[in-house]
Amino acid sequence: MRIIAIAACEFSRTLSGAAWNPVSRWRERRAPILRLTASDGITGIGEGWSRQQDIAAFFERLRLVAPLLLGADPLDPMGLSGGLPAAAGWAGAAVASAIDMALWDMRAKREGRSLHAALGGTRRVVPVYASGGLYVDGKGPEALATEMAGYVAQGFTGVKMKIGALSFAEDHARVRIVRQAIGPRTELFVDAVNQLDRDGALLWSRRLADLGVAGLQAPLPFDDIEGMAMLQRQGSVPVIASEAEFRPEVFQCLLREKAVGMLQFCVGLCGGPSRALALIAEAAAHGVTATPQCHATAVLQAASLHLGGAHPNAGRVEFHMFHDHLHDLLPPGMRAPRAGCLSVDGVTGLGIAPEALDAPRAPDTGEIRTLWSMAA
Numbered sequence: 001m002r003i004i005a006i007a008a009c010e011f012s013r014t015l016s017g018a019a020w021n022p023v024s025r026w027r028e029r030r031a032p033i034l035r036l037t038a039s040d041g042i043t044g045i046g047e048g049w050s051r052q053q054d055i056a057a058f059f060e061r062l063r064l065v066a067p068l069l070l071g072a073d074p075l076d077p078m079g080l081s082g083g084l085p086a087a088a089g090w091a092g093a094a095v096a097s098a099i100d101m102a103l104w105d106m107r108a109k110r111e112g113r114s115l116h117a118a119l120g121g122t123r124r125v126v127p128v129y130a131s132g133g134l135y136v137d138g139k140g141p142e143a144l145a146t147e148m149a150g151y152v153a154q155g156f157t158g159v160k161m162k163i164g165a166l167s168f169a170e171d172h173a174r175v176r177i178v179r180q181a182i183g184p185r186t187e188l189f190v191d192a193v194n195q196l197d198r199d200g201a202l203l204w205s206r207r208l209a210d211l212g213v214a215g216l217q218a219p220l221p222f223d224d225i226e227g228m229a230m231l232q233r234q235g236s237v238p239v240i241a242s243e244a245e246f247r248p249e250v251f252q253c254l255l256r257e258k259a260v261g262m263l264q265f266c267v268g269l270c271g272g273p274s275r276a277l278a279l280i281a282e283a284a285a286h287g288v289t290a291t292p293q294c295h296a297t298a299v300l301q302a303a304s305l306h307l308g309g310a311h312p313n314a315g316r317v318e319f320h321m322f323h324d325h326l327h328d329l330l331p332p333g334m335r336a337p338r339a340g341c342l343s344v345d346g347v348t349g350l351g352i353a354p355e356a357l358d359a360p361r362a363p364d365t366g367e368i369r370t371l372w373s374m375a376a
Contacts, residue, residue, distance in 0.1 A: 001038050001075065004376045005374065010031070022165040022195045031296045043354040048098035074103050076103075078100075097267065128158070128316055130158070132160070135165055151321060152183070158340060159178075161174070172207060179213075189215045189240070190216055196220060205234075232260060238261025248275075255282060258286075263282075267304055276292070292304040299326070302350040331343075
């Protein structure tokens with residue numbers, strides 16, 4: 001069996017711009033998706049992380065390495081994706097991750113198994129948290145509390161919200177009202193989107209502990225590992241980082257320096273399922289839980305959920321309620337939580353049929369365009 005065709009696709013969806021976080025106002029969401037087709041007709045799909053304003057860099061890198069994939073054996077994901085020429089920067093890492101994901105999807109389908117099983121996992125249900133709580137124009141704390149309580153009513157037992165854009169008093173009030181709305185048994189995480197300084201992060205950590213918050217994501221700039229180590233040591237809630245990292249040596253440094261209480265990664269950037277499994281195991285060796293991050297389409301969401309079922313050290317998986325792009329393509333068990341968990345059982349591969357990406361879509365749900373394709 002050989003890879004005979006590659007297609008580069010782009011998902012895009014226009015958003016209102018009313019929702020924002022401390023660094024981004026969401027007027028559009030774009031995501032790179034690829035398809036690999038083998039000589040036996042099986043197609044694997046993968047998605048890579050991307051910088052929204054520089055998504056072209058992903059496709060330029062993919063076009064460069066695509067000829068190396070044609071004619072290759074797709075049943076060796078680790079060997080094939082790991083054998084691609086090295087490239088500095090996020091685009092090379094994201095392309096390698098998407099290729100690895102598509103290869104694993106293809107392999108699992110050929111074996112007639114779900115991706116998590118093909119990866120060696122045995123967990124059929126995966127703990128998740130509902131990710132939302134963005135800032136929205138005209139939306140006050142009460143409406144935010146209603147939003148987050150609504151996720152609990154849907155069956156989630158963990159939620160995440162944003163902080164870091166308003167004054168400490170205003171944001172603290174937002175966290176407090178959410179805690180009251182979701183009750184004491186629901187896990188609450190907050191994401192500062194790298195906007196705090198060391199003193200502010202330490203204050204937040206101690207105040208968040210008083211509200212029973214389970215973790216503080218991205219409290220400091222990505223490169224302030226020393227500051228995160230201080231915060232993990234002196235603060236009162238676990239530090240969660242680092243979703244936009246792709247360099248193995250940085251993940252290793254975060255663990256070695258005890259800078260995180262939860263190691264976060266994006267399977268569409270860190271090296272795909274192959275490398276993500278290794279990261280989860282490395283975190284376990286340091287006594288740290290790993291948590292997959294996701295804020296793109298259903299392809300990346302499905303891969304993140306399967307990673308959650310592939311290793312016992314994978315903690316809660318992010319399930320995004322704002323970036324819910326293409327979520328209608330997910331199997332029902334991967335959309336509707338029961339007791340805080342989603343099911344990764346009873347599917348083959350990722351659980352998303354490649355042909356479903358070609359189905360007509362309503363204008364407000366986004367579109368998928370094939371940018372170019374190559375065939376052997």
